[in-house]
Amino acid sequence: MESPVAFSPASITVDRTSPVPLYYQVAQVLEQAIEAGELTPGQRLDNEIALAESLGLSRPTMRRAIQYLVDRGLLVRKRGVGTQVVHRAVRRPIELTSLYDDLATEGRSPRTDVLRLEEIPASDNVAHVLGVPEGTAVLALERLRYADDAPLAVLRNYLPAGLVTLTEQGLRATGLYQTMRSAGIRLHLASQMIGARPATGAEARMLAEPRGASLLTMRRTAYDDAGRVVEYGDHIYRASVYSFEFVLVSR
Amino acid sequence: MESPVAFSPASITVDRTSPVPLYYQVAQVLEQAIEAGELTPGQRLDNEIALAESLGLSRPTMRRAIQYLVDRGLLVRKRGVGTQVVHRAVRRPIELTSLYDDLATEGRSPRTDVLRLEEIPASDNVAHVLGVPEGTAVLALERLRYADDAPLAVLRNYLPAGLVTLTEQGLRATGLYQTMRSAGIRLHLASQMIGARPATGAEARMLAEPRGASLLTMRRTAYDDAGRVVEYGDHIYRASVYSFEFVLVSR
DNA sequence: GAGTGGTCTAGACCACCAG
DNA sequence: TGGTGGTCTAGACCACTCC
Numbered sequence: 001m002e003s004p005v006a007f008s009p010a011s012i013t014v015d016r017t018s019p020v021p022l023y024y025q026v027a028q029v030l031e032q033a034i035e036a037g038e039l040t041p042g043q044r045l046d047n048e049i050a051l052a053e054s055l056g057l058s059r060p061t062m063r064r065a066i067q068y069l070v071d072r073g074l075l076v077r078k079r080g081v082g083t084q085v086v087h088r089a090v091r092r093p094i095e096l097t098s099l100y101d102d103l104a105t106e107g108r109s110p111r112t113d114v115l116r117l118e119e120i121p122a123s124d125n126v127a128h129v130l131g132v133p134e135g136t137a138v139l140a141l142e143r144l145r146y147a148d149d150a151p152l153a154v155l156r157n158y159l160p161a162g163l164v165t166l167t168e169q170g171l172r173a174t175g176l177y178q179t180m181r182s183a184g185i186r187l188h189l190a191s192q193m194i195g196a197r198p199a200t201g202a203e204a205r206m207l208a209e210p211r212g213a214s215l216l217t218m219r220r221t222a223y224d225d226a227g228r229v230v231e232y233g234d235h236i237y238r239a240s241v242y243s244f245e246f247v248l249v250s251r
Numbered sequence: 252m253e254s255p256v257a258f259s260p261a262s263i264t265v266d267r268t269s270p271v272p273l274y275y276q277v278a279q280v281l282e283q284a285i286e287a288g289e290l291t292p293g294q295r296l297d298n299e300i301a302l303a304e305s306l307g308l309s310r311p312t313m314r315r316a317i318q319y320l321v322d323r324g325l326l327v328r329k330r331g332v333g334t335q336v337v338h339r340a341v342r343r344p345i346e347l348t349s350l351y352d353d354l355a356t357e358g359r360s361p362r363t364d365v366l367r368l369e370e371i372p373a374s375d376n377v378a379h380v381l382g383v384p385e386g387t388a389v390l391a392l393e394r395l396r397y398a399d400d401a402p403l404a405v406l407r408n409y410l411p412a413g414l415v416t417l418t419e420q421g422l423r424a425t426g427l428y429q430t431m432r433s434a435g436i437r438l439h440l441a442s443q444m445i446g447a448r449p450a451t452g453a454e455a456r457m458l459a460e461p462r463g464a465s466l467l468t469m470r471r472t473a474y475d476d477a478g479r480v481v482e483y484g485d486h487i488y489r490a491s492v493y494s495f496e497f498v499l500v501s502r
Numbered sequence: 503g504a505g506t507g508g509t510c511t512a513g514a515c516c517a518c519c520a521g
Numbered sequence: 522t523g524g525t526g527g528t529c530t531a532g533a534c535c536a537c538t539c540c
Contacts, residue, residue, distance in 0.1 A: 080519030328507065517527075
């Protein structure tokens with residue numbers, strides 16, 4: 001079933017002058033080897049100690065590199081057995097990404113119409129999810145997102161005022177998350193809820209769907225490093241052309 | 252904003268005779284303290300070295316306990332700053348669970364009707380996702396899941412034949428994943444796709460919904476430790492009473 | 503400059519698994 | 522019984538943040 005010989009890295013070298021952590025350098029090389037097919041599914045790696053020695057690293061550092069890939073679902077380890085490459089090409093576990101990035105990654109040429117971009121006093125509901133007093137100024141944003149020139153989703157977002165400066169141009173050129181990240185906001189956690197419901201007449205018209213078509217709904221509250229709410233989103237997607245796809249890794 | 256004094260554990264002791272790892276014991280105590288409100292959002296922990304010393308542990312072990320909670324989204328650390336409890340009660344990151352477990356956890360008294368449980372030759376589609384030749388015997392399973400005596404979802408599953416022995420009684424008493432786990436199957440990865448569509452007439456009747464009502468659909472392929480496909484599921488949920496909820500943690 | 507977390511080392515002992 | 526990963530220690534140096 002498995003390759004008869006355990007993988008022993010002939011060509012891995014690490015750069016000790018680089019600011020990139022050693023464990024991460026090693027993990028990157030291994031990941032590339034897996035994706036390039038040099039490490040095939042089911043193949044066994046040498047044991048930690050041998051690997052560490054052949055790379056001139058300590059065992060904890062080598063362990064950390066391996067553990068990093070185990071956490072991401074690329075490797076499996078069993079005590080008394082060894083470390084193996086998982087038996088299939090695995091997509092990355094679900095991450096904190098935006099629709100824009102996802103579409104761009106898939107090469108689906110996203111496009112955005114900005115329908116609304118203004119400061120408004122927070123309604124009861126928005127104030128509650130953002131954790132600000134009712135009536136506080138918040139940034140309201142509504143966008144229509146296309147993929148390959150077909151309408152895909154209506155994205156309504158609310159942000160605390162003053163957090164980031166958004167322009168219509170900027171929002172057309174890139175996604176909200178990327179804009180927030182380059183403004184120094186460190187997104188850390190997001191709570192998401194995915195549901196479905198039939199489209200209203202107005203929604204159906206915007207998305208070029210028949211009235212009553214099923215829509216996917218996603219509501220998301222995102223928090224930064226310090227636990228502050230930095231964004232609330234209320235999105236609808238055309239279920240006929242979009243679905244959420246992700247990989248779960250058990251721990 | 253923050254509590255003026257950093258948290259210093261008065262009452263944490265570890266049991267060195269226990270088979271439970273020390274780092275895990277510490278993490279558990281900290282997690283309980285957070286959930287009990289003894290550690291409040293925003294509160295700072297003592298630094299690693301002080302914590303380690305006061306518990307009689309080495310710094311790496313203390314680090315590991317903290318890192319475990321950081322990975323799960325309960326703590327946040329910043330170099331040069333310190334470690335803080337995140338600013339809100341966070342649900343666990345999305346995990347590999349089954350609907351039955353989720354409902355039971357929420358106290359919603361799940362119930363299951365087993366509509367089908369038999370071995371059949373794999374169809375084209377099923378053979379493909381399970382990675383077996385077409386026509387191979389597979390276990391086909393169809394269940395109607397209730398919560399609080401209202402129909403909630405129709406669950407269709409396919410498993411490689413011979414993997415686990417399922418009985419109608421067993422499936423009524425617990426969820427599929429729990430059954431598989433107690434049969435020694437170690438679930439490791441699952442690839443999921445969530446979408447939506449209108450209900451057909453038959454589906455609407457089964458779920459007590461009007462015809463054309465929106466359904467949430469979930470297709471899942473689950474893999475074990477060694478990367479073998481152990482289950483394929485094709486599920487539909489009443490969108491009017493169910494939604495998927497989860498927390499993402501950025502890495 | 504003082505304090506924090508981030509990384510790394512060189513050992514050690516143990517639990518689990520396979521033959 | 523031998524080999525594997527799982528855990529743990531006691532140090533060390535560095536980078537970042539804040540004052």
